[in-house]
Amino acid sequence: xxxxxxxxxxxxxxxxxxxxxxxxxxxxxxxxxxxxxxxxxxxxxxxxxxxxxxxxxxxxxxxxxxxxxxxxxxxxxxxxxxxxxxxxxxxxxxxxxxxxxxxxxxxxxxxxxxxxxxxxxxxxxxxxxxxxxxxxxxxxxxxxxxxxxxxxxxxxxxxxxxxxxxxxxxxxxxxxxxxxxxxxxxxxxxxxxxxxxxxxxxxxxxxxxxxxxxxxxxxxxxxxxxxxxxxxxxxxxxxxxxxxxxxxxxxxxxxxxxxxxxxxxxxxxxxxxxxxxxxxxxxxxxxxxxxxxxxxxxxxxxxxxxxxxxxxxxxxxxxxxxxxxxxxxxxxxxxxxxxxxxxxxxxxxxxxxxxxxxxxxxxxxxxxxxxxxxxxxxxxxxxxxxxxxxxxxxxxxxxxxxxxxxxxxxxxxxxxxxxxxxxxxxxxxxxxxxxxxxxxxxxxxxxxxxxxxxxxxxxxxxxxxxxxxxxxxxxxxxxxxxxxxxxxxxxxxxxxxxxxxxxxxxxxxxxxxxxxxxxxxxxxxxxxxxxxxxx
Amino acid sequence: xxxxxxxxxxxxxxxxxxxxxxxxxxxxxxxxxxxxxxxxxxxxxxxxxxxxxxxxxxxxxxxxxxxxxxxxxxxxxxxxxxxxxxxxxxxxxxxxxxxxxxxxxxxxxxxxxxxxxxxxxxxxxxxxxxxxxxxxxxxxxxxxxxxxxxxxxxxxxxxxxxxxxxxxxxxxxxxxxxxxxxxxxxxxxxxxxxxxxxxxxxxxxxxxxxxxxxxxxxxxxxxxxxxxxxxxxxxxxxxxxxxxxxxxxxxxxxxxxxxxxxxxxxxxxxxxxxxxxxxxxxxxxxxxxxxxxxxxxxxxxxxxxxxxxxxxxxxxxxxxxxxxxxxxxxxxxxxxxxxxxxxxxxxxxxxxxxxxxxxxxxxxxxxxxxxxxx
Numbered sequence: 001x002x003x004x005x006x007x008x009x010x011x012x013x014x015x016x017x018x019x020x021x022x023x024x025x026x027x028x029x030x031x032x033x034x035x036x037x038x039x040x041x042x043x044x045x046x047x048x049x050x051x052x053x054x055x056x057x058x059x060x061x062x063x064x065x066x067x068x069x070x071x072x073x074x075x076x077x078x079x080x081x082x083x084x085x086x087x088x089x090x091x092x093x094x095x096x097x098x099x100x101x102x103x104x105x106x107x108x109x110x111x112x113x114x115x116x117x118x119x120x121x122x123x124x125x126x127x128x129x130x131x132x133x134x135x136x137x138x139x140x141x142x143x144x145x146x147x148x149x150x151x152x153x154x155x156x157x158x159x160x161x162x163x164x165x166x167x168x169x170x171x172x173x174x175x176x177x178x179x180x181x182x183x184x185x186x187x188x189x190x191x192x193x194x195x196x197x198x199x200x201x202x203x204x205x206x207x208x209x210x211x212x213x214x215x216x217x218x219x220x221x222x223x224x225x226x227x228x229x230x231x232x233x234x235x236x237x238x239x240x241x242x243x244x245x246x247x248x249x250x251x252x253x254x255x256x257x258x259x260x261x262x263x264x265x266x267x268x269x270x271x272x273x274x275x276x277x278x279x280x281x282x283x284x285x286x287x288x289x290x291x292x293x294x295x296x297x298x299x300x301x302x303x304x305x306x307x308x309x310x311x312x313x314x315x316x317x318x319x320x321x322x323x324x325x326x327x328x329x330x331x332x333x334x335x336x337x338x339x340x341x342x343x344x345x346x347x348x349x350x351x352x353x354x355x356x357x358x359x360x361x362x363x364x365x366x367x368x369x370x371x372x373x374x375x376x377x378x379x380x381x382x383x384x385x386x387x388x389x390x391x392x393x394x395x396x397x398x399x400x401x402x403x404x405x406x407x408x409x410x411x412x413x414x415x416x417x418x419x420x421x422x423x424x425x426x427x428x429x430x431x432x433x434x435x436x437x438x439x440x441x442x443x444x445x446x447x448x449x450x451x452x453x454x455x456x457x458x459x460x461x462x463x464x465x466x467x468x469x470x471x472x473x474x475x476x477x478x479x480x481x482x483x484x485x486x487x488x489x490x491x492x493x494x495x496x497x498x499x500x501x502x503x504x505x506x507x508x509x510x511x512x513x514x515x516x517x518x519x520x521x522x523x524x525x526x527x528x529x530x531x532x533x534x535x
Numbered sequence: 536x537x538x539x540x541x542x543x544x545x546x547x548x549x550x551x552x553x554x555x556x557x558x559x560x561x562x563x564x565x566x567x568x569x570x571x572x573x574x575x576x577x578x579x580x581x582x583x584x585x586x587x588x589x590x591x592x593x594x595x596x597x598x599x600x601x602x603x604x605x606x607x608x609x610x611x612x613x614x615x616x617x618x619x620x621x622x623x624x625x626x627x628x629x630x631x632x633x634x635x636x637x638x639x640x641x642x643x644x645x646x647x648x649x650x651x652x653x654x655x656x657x658x659x660x661x662x663x664x665x666x667x668x669x670x671x672x673x674x675x676x677x678x679x680x681x682x683x684x685x686x687x688x689x690x691x692x693x694x695x696x697x698x699x700x701x702x703x704x705x706x707x708x709x710x711x712x713x714x715x716x717x718x719x720x721x722x723x724x725x726x727x728x729x730x731x732x733x734x735x736x737x738x739x740x741x742x743x744x745x746x747x748x749x750x751x752x753x754x755x756x757x758x759x760x761x762x763x764x765x766x767x768x769x770x771x772x773x774x775x776x777x778x779x780x781x782x783x784x785x786x787x788x789x790x791x792x793x794x795x796x797x798x799x800x801x802x803x804x805x806x807x808x809x810x811x812x813x814x815x816x817x818x819x820x821x822x823x824x825x826x827x828x829x830x831x832x833x834x835x836x837x838x839x840x841x842x843x844x845x846x847x848x849x850x851x852x853x854x855x856x857x858x859x860x861x862x863x864x865x866x867x868x869x870x871x872x873x874x875x876x877x878x879x880x881x882x883x884x885x886x887x888x889x890x891x892x893x894x895x896x897x898x899x900x901x902x903x904x905x906x907x908x909x
Contacts, residue, residue, distance in 0.1 A: 081765030
């Protein structure tokens with residue numbers, strides 16, 4: 001169905017080819033997982049399938065890409081509309097109309113599908129994706145998971161034979177992500193659509209996939225069954241890493257596979273105890289009582305109490321729209337807060353000037369680039385020192401600690417997601433706040449970048465900072481958090497040490513906990529340390 | 536499919552089912568009412584037009600966001616009336632004899648002879664300003680009614696195929712505008728996190744650069760999304776034909792504008808109708824030529840049914856009746872200010888305006904966009 005013959009893609013100004021001499025075939029009806037580090041060329045590979053690379057993005061493509069008999073050299077992306085459906089990372093950015101039904105019909109209008117066929121296909125697609133009750137809703141009022149399913153529906157109505165999805169679940173909470181992935185697998189199984197999906201959190205897709213394409217990073221692509229590729233790939237989901245640690249063969253790809261071979265490991269670990277979470281050290285540095293945030297009739301945070309202790313990392317979890325961001329902004333003092341008190345060492349940050357408030361509480365927002373506006377990293381750092389009235393070089397020193405080796409003259413837009421996050425974090429830390437809040441920092445980070453972020457956060461908390469992270473990423477939470485707060489509809493539904501909260505929850509339990517249940521182990525690293533220490 | 540035994544009753548109940556009336560029908564009705572309002576300064580007639588329009592809007596608007604724009608237009612109308620009267624007080628010349636208050640006059644140099652600042656304020660001036668303002672406000676509120684009743688984007692969808700590209704551009708612009716506003720708010724909020732203490736240009740830069748780079752990213756993403764979904768597949772008409780189509784449409788529409796002005800102005804009878812017809816013919820040819828090269832279909836297109844034609848006809852009739860009355864019996868349409876007289880209400884124009892009320896019953900109720908209760 002999809003054939004790459006000797007494909008090399010080079011962007012202007014790049015010192016090496018993003019893809020070099022790639023030869024691969026994806027057969028009809030396969031679900032194919034595309035994995036690799038950020039910047040390894042996943043988006044380039046996906047874009048090449050329907051000719052967006054190079055017709056739209058520029059660059060030079062040598063070799064041939066043939067999809068369903070059409071060569072991308074002779075056909076423009078628009079000519080592929082009936083053959084290849086493309087869904088991006090941010091569904092809202094790709095919406096052309098403003099209600100669900102019209103969005104589903106758009107591609108068919110362009111293809112001049114007769115009106116009666118159009119009507120029928122819209123109804124079928126609404127049912128197929130379980131979004132029939134949303135048909136008249138404006139797209140902007142839908143939740144993230146619903147938007148992503150509409151985005152998938154909006155390309156399905158053209159009856160494409162190939163579906164290309166670029167990180168379709170990166171912005172979704174675990175349950176919404178499951179919904180979207182379930183819809184995708186249903187398409188593969190019921191309709192025989194060929195699906196190419198890029199996904200950072202491979203643990204979600206690896207066990208559904210028939211084929212895995214792993215972009216090594218030097219322009220070459222490893223193609224094979226997930227089991228073959230996982231055995232050698234540098235990045236792997238926790239369940240695979242646990243399998244490698246325990247020496248299981250064949251490597252398990254799903255929690256189910258792993259549980260069936262995990263008897264021995266569970267018995268070995270039963271005698272060992274998990275290192276206890278250190279108790280809260282010292283008096284809370286931030287005390288919030290009865291926080292209420294509302295936008296008109298919509299109540300985002302409903303009378304919430306929270307204490308933050310120095311040296312601890314708290315993860316805030318919950319559905320999209322459960323009030324996580326509103327809570328963080330209200331704690332920082334810049335966001336709205338209709339009632340309640342926030343007390344940071346006797347001061348309410350909302351009553352201070354913004355410059356003084358950021359010296360108490362630093363917040364890295366969901367789109368960190370909103371804070372950057374200068375043309376070089378050095379200029380941003382200098383500006384940050386001046387704004388926070390700290391000694392010149394403070395921000396640069398922090399940045400070198402968080403992400404070493406970023407050249408001074410680099411434009412912030414040319415940094416990788418992880419580096420940009422580090423830069424914004426350094427800018428915020430320049431004011432030396434004792435409390436650091438991060439709103440969904442893991443969005444778009446690969447395993448490597450996440451591991452690095454985890455070590456940064458561990459260092460911050462070791463320095464005595466109180467750190468709060470809102471995230472959907474359960475594996476990341478298992479890795480970093482001492483305590484987890486779960487929100488629903490603006491209220492706290494669970495609050496306690498990480499193990500107590502996540503192990504029992506089907507949505508929030510990390511893979512290792514699911515494999516080793518009922519033992520309370522959360523990460524591969526913990527298990528490895530315990531096994532090493534054991535006789 | 537089974538045919539019911541009582542076709543008339545079945546037809547009637549089908550006809551009462553909620554559905555959206557063709558947006559162009561609402562626009563024609565509303566423009567008709569606006570034209571009718573434009574032909575008179577009689578406050579009684581204008582008040583009737585306002586009442587009719589408001590009644591229809593309240594009865595037949597949907598629950599979509601744009602439906603609530605009507606209130607804004609009403610406020611804007613009020614502002615217009617107040618401003619008109621205030622300007623009359625400020626700048627009104629010595630008119631009429633019924634002095635209400637004598638305000639201290641501000642002397643002006645000789646150059647500005649003929650302009651009087653403040654000074655005695657008469658009832659005639661007050662009424663003159665009020666009638667004028669009310670007429671303008673009523674016309675504006677009629678346009679507001681069209682906006683509240685018809686989905687502006689569906690209106691663009693029912694444009695002729697030749698205007699498809701223009702319509703698509705406008706739709707995209709309409710969707711991008713709120714996104715831009717959103718990203719300005721987001722970035723401003725984020726600036727506070729950094730303690731942005733700058734003022735003036737530097738602060739502006741801190742907001743404008745992230746917003747613009749965000750807007751660039753979004754438009755690129757949107758363009759890519761439109762491209763991969765087949766936008767522009769069929770826009771391959773030969774350039775000569777495209778230019779000819781464009782020229783025909785533009786010249787034709789200009790003709791239509793001048794013609795409409797001529798008709799409504801009423802002073803140059805020779806200019807109006809012929810230019811309007813010629814313009815329509817030119818633009819129509821352009822649309823036909825351009826439409827032939829566009830191969831697209833439309834999802835659930837709005838159709839002109841009997842009811843939709845009737846709705847449009849009500850507005851057009853109201854306008855026609857007032858237009859005719861003005862040549863028969865102008866006195867009632869423009870109440871006299873000197874000598875001051877109570878405005879009279881004649882039967883004919885009143886009936887004309889009341890015809891505009893009919894859509895409140897003949898148009899089917901609007902569909903609900905809320906979720907279906909289960």
